[in-house]
Amino acid sequence: MDYTIAEAADILGLPCTRHGGYVFNELSNDSRRLSFPGTTLFFALKTATGDGHKYISEAYSLGVRSFMVSARPSEGMDDAAFLEVPDVLSAVQRLAETHRKRFGCPVIGITGSNGKSVVKEFLYHLLCREYNIVRSPKSYNSQIGVPLSVWNMSSEHNLGIFEAGISMPGEMERLERIILPDIGVITNIGPAHQENFRSYYEKAMEKLKLFSRSRSLVYCSDDPVLSRAVKDSGLESIAVPWSRTDRGAHIFVESVSAGELSTTLVVSFDGKTRTFSIPFTDAASVENVLHCIGVLYCLDSRLLDNSAPFATLEPVAMRLEVKQGRNGSLLINDTYNSDINSLAIALDFMSGRKKSGDYRTTLILSDILQSGSEPEDLYRRVSEIVSAKGVDRLIGIGPVISSFSQLFRMDKSFYASTADFLSVLRSSDFSDELVLIKGSRNFHFEKITERLEQRVHETIMEVNLDAVVHNFNRYKSKLKPSTKMVCMVKASAYGAGAVEVARTLQEHRCDALAVAVADEGVDLRNHGISIPIIIMNPEISSLNVLYDYNLEPEVYSFRLYDAFVREGVSRGASSFPIHVKIDTGMHRLGFSPEEIPSLAALLKGQNVVRVKSVFSHLAGSDTPELDDFTMSQIRRFTDAASLLEKLTGDRVLKHILNSSGIERFPEYQMDMVRLGIGLYGISMSGDTGLKNVSTLKTTILQIRNVPAGDSIGYGRRTYVERDSKIAVIPIGYADGLDRHLSNRVGKVMVNGSLVPIVGNICMDACMIDVTEINAEEGDTVIIFGDSLPVSYMAGILGTIPYEILTSPSPRVQRVYIND
Missing domain, CATH: 3.20.20.10 (Alanine racemase)
Known part of the structure; x- marks a missing residue:
């Protein structure tokens, strides 16, 4: 939606400014990520870590002519329009708040400690056939991310789904005014961002402020902290709880039956019983799906008559991955979202990875599904973005993008399906290239990634x-x-x-x-x-x-x-x-x-x-x-x-x-x-606000039953005292796993449980005892990471975290992720 500088000044209560007729339809606070500078309002934020005013001249040189600042440059830029405000962040939020009020479609707001992005993507999957949806890109849920997300609303959309995250008291009121959700979801309350709250209860009370004007609030009433907070917040009148224990809840979970690869949920509401099969067995996914059932119930309970979309839910890879490809190429795998906004974000990331003059850039892009735009308008916009980001080659996959091939001016080729592309793909087709793989899940682009990546070892450093x-x-x-x-x-x-x-x-x-x-x-x-x-x-x-x-x-x-x-x-x-x-x-x-x-x-x-x-x-x-x-x-x-x-x-x-x-x-x-x-991510003096950076992980190659009295590994150093399940994992001392961890000295994590290393660690493999846990071949094994910090292993070995971090050898592929 287009705004003029004069309209923005009026919204913000500012006097008339020069160049009031300038038009903008995009917001940006990052001069490195400008797709259409001529129609972008650049807002210069001052934060604890930087001052956006330093980059005004850079944005100007790239073509931006509309700025929001707290201090106008002293000279030059006479042909630029400046909105001068005391607080840039508040002003941007005010613009987004006004923009949100121009649309009457229902909006779903999601908050909670964990699972916000997963619930958002599950809802998109379940509802995209019925609604044209605008949603937060990736995890854009902060004081800056929320206004940027809501700014994407347009008259084409008839449903919005936005996340809201806070890290301290007093932040949610601003986000509530911007999102103004009709239906709310609070996923759970846990330890994330706890450092600025005195208790889980205080954090729950703050998060619930997002729903002060909502008509419905979905949550799990089995959580005593949430239930108390909902009551004390005065939100009981809009509460739509689901429960496994209280038949008086709006939605009662009759049963949860986990199989080997799927779970069957039986729920009852309004005197009806419905059964849903979901392709997950973990508790977190079950909880996230139950939140979604609650939202669909609030939106239109008839949506729950069709259980088929639940069976096709897929795990949400919420992060962009960078992997080494064949022939000196670098692969950027991003199939988390497939819409025009996430495409621009991924292309910006690719631009930051390009070596000057060395890498050719290639975009492999599928049809963009359920965009709500007319196809020709959509792919003309895609063409403009791809050209603006300097992509050298486009490979389009899908019948719709192929039908608009004439809109793209770079080196290009098109295929009706992923299978058609794979049938002609040779590894030599890509050499010294930076390849962004961006596709809707229906196109199964993971098959393309598997063909192009240089992967010879199950053990990776993430x-x-x-x-x-x-x-x-x-x-x-x-x-x-x-x-x-x-x-x-x-x-x-x-x-x-x-x-x-x-x-x-x-x-x-x-x-x-x-x-x-x-x-x-x-x-x-x-x-x-x-x-x-x-x-x-x-x-x-x-x-x-x-x-x-x-x-x-x-x-x-x-x-x-x-x-x-x-x-x-x-x-x-x-x-x-x-x-x-x-x-x-x-x-x-x-x-x-x-x-x-x-x-x-x-x-x-x-x-x-x-x-x-x-x-x-x-x-x-x-x-x-x-x-x-x-x-x-x-x-x-x-x-x-x-x-x-x-x-x-x-x-x-x-x-x-x-x-x-x-x-x-x-x-x-x-x-x-x-x-x-x-x-x-390692503080030697106790700073708990850091995030883990490196995770060393591998997989279970084989599980075998070993009878009591038999030995494990070279030298017969470990004997099992009972009938045992012994798993083999492909990591050894040549990968950097210290041999002193052999024979039950060291432990690794499988499915949330610590299990001991048994026998002597070999050059390329070692064995772990999984007798007491549920484990299968192919399961992930954490050597160190979020749940098993390097300090744990360092303590066992009597060394320092530095040594553990630097130990993984070059043959352990580094896979880079961007949440």
């Missing part, structure tokens, strides 16, 4: 890039806006894979990266990383490489300094940045404070290099017992750095804090900090 961003922003929020941050991506980003982590950090405007050796920096440069890279342990043999690839060395000795300057003289270098390391008590690398005058004299006598920063390393910032020593290090560093500045006459950046230093000594953040292990 790396959550959204968790990296979350942790990055969490630490950034502890800093002053002026404090810079260096992120450590050495040792292959602590095992996570340096290239993808570095790309993610660069995209989120990290100030600099740091690696251990020059080869690591060269690899990042070769993969398109352009931000500053510090080499922490440079060797004299690599000095030429540092100059060639613009890699900034840590300088820790006179020998290294002399060699680096000589190399620079031979190249005619000038003011090449270096980082001076001072040893304040750790006694690893660095100049002693007493050597600073001699170093300063050398620095003043040349112009080949310039000191960009001076720093030191804290030896025990995570240990309260060592706080006196930490403070002595900080004092020694401050004195030495000040002396260096005084003697050289140059102002340099100073930094001494690492991850635990940021947590425990933020008052000493100085000009810059270095974020290492905390970036990967």
Whole structure:
């Protein structure tokens, strides 16, 4: 829907502004993700981690001419329209609130601790044949995500489904005004985002504020916290509870019968009984489906007469995956949503992964189903987005997109079905390409992914890039806006894979990266990383490489300094940045404070290099017992750095804090900090607000029955004392699993239960005892991850989480996910 700047000013109560006739129909707060800049309103947010006003000029250069700001640029941009407001976020929410009120279709609002996105996608699957639905892309449920989601409403839609998430009291009232749900669902109340609430009850009361003007509220009345909160919120009059124990509930669950691959639900309501078969057996999926039954009951109970859509529900892969493909290609698998909004999001992600000039970009796209738009209008819009994102090649699959092939101007080919495409697909068709695979579930694009991915091992390391961003922003929020941050991506980003982590950090405007050796920096440069890279342990043999690839060395000795300057003289270098390391008590690398005058004299006598920063390393910032020593290090560093500045006459950046230093000594953040292990979700001093980044997982290859008295594995080190079920999993010490975990020392997790490793760990496999749990061949096995943190394994082995994270070998494929 089009708005003019003048209309927006009127909504916000602002005086008339220049260029009031400018039209916009899209909102964006990210200059890196602009599909149609000419019709986009760019809103410059100030947050704890950044200021969008810094990117106004970038957005302007890309073609944006409509802006919402809290401070107008001092000069230039005379042909741009500026809406100047005291609070940009509130103003954007006000626009979305007004936009929402222009549409009278029913809206479903979903909140809760877990399951919001799954319930939303299940509802879409169950209702898309009856309604033209607009819904939140992915998990857009925040103070920013909700207005962006609701902005997608148009006159074509006759049902909306939106998520709302909060992390502290006082947030839900804003989201309620924007979503204004007619039907509400609260999925459950659990530990997620608990840190800012005193109790589950308080969190439930806050979440229920989403439904203050709703006509129906679906929830499970078997939850005593929710039931009490619904009553105390005054929402009993709109409550539509379902229950397994209370026959007085609107919807009563008569029975839940789990089979091997499916579950049969028998429910009763209004004197009727209905049976639904769902292709899930886990408790969470059953609960999510029962919420959906409640919503359909509220929307139109006749919808429950047709049980067929329930039988075709599919697991919701709520995250985008990045996998290594054949012939040097990179695959981006995103079949979570198939609509035009999620397509633009996925294409933005692909753009961030493209190496400058190296990757050809290919989009494999299916028909977009149930869009509600006229097909020609829809695919013309798709063509515009695909062209705007710079896609080199399109492979369209499906009868509808194929019929509009003439709308696409890039290299293209079309196929009526997935089977037709697979019949002509050769692995050599894709080489050094960045391939986005985006298809509706009916097209079974997983078959395409299987053909194109380079997968030779069941054991993988799953790396959550959204968790990296979350942790990055969490630490950034502890800093002053002026404090810079260096992120450590050495040792292959602590095992996570340096290239993808570095790309993610660069995209989120990290100030600099740091690696251990020059080869690591060269690899990042070769993969398109352009931000500053510090080499922490440079060797004299690599000095030429540092100059060639613009890699900034840590300088820790006179020998290294002399060699680096000589190399620079031979190249005619000038003011090449270096980082001076001072040893304040750790006694690893660095100049002693007493050597600073001699170093300063050398620095003043040349112009080949310039000191960009001076720093030191804290030896025990995570240990309260060592706080006196930490403070002595900080004092020694401050004195030495000040002396260096005084003697050289140059102002340099100073930094001494690492991850635990940021947590425990933020008052000493100085000009810059270095974020290492905390970036990967591990706090050495107890920060519980971090998210796990890396999950090492594998699968059960075989389960065999072993009689009592028999032995397991090489050397017959383990004998079973009872008839046992022993599972074999394809991970061994060649994959990085420490052999000291053999013979019941270590444990892994299968279906939520810890089970012991039995026998000696082999090179490529090991055995686990699954006698006491339900386990089947093909089940997932967690070595470490969310539910089994690396600190658990580190504790067993008497080591540190760093060693565990960096242990998985290169043959363990890294699979990157983006929630």
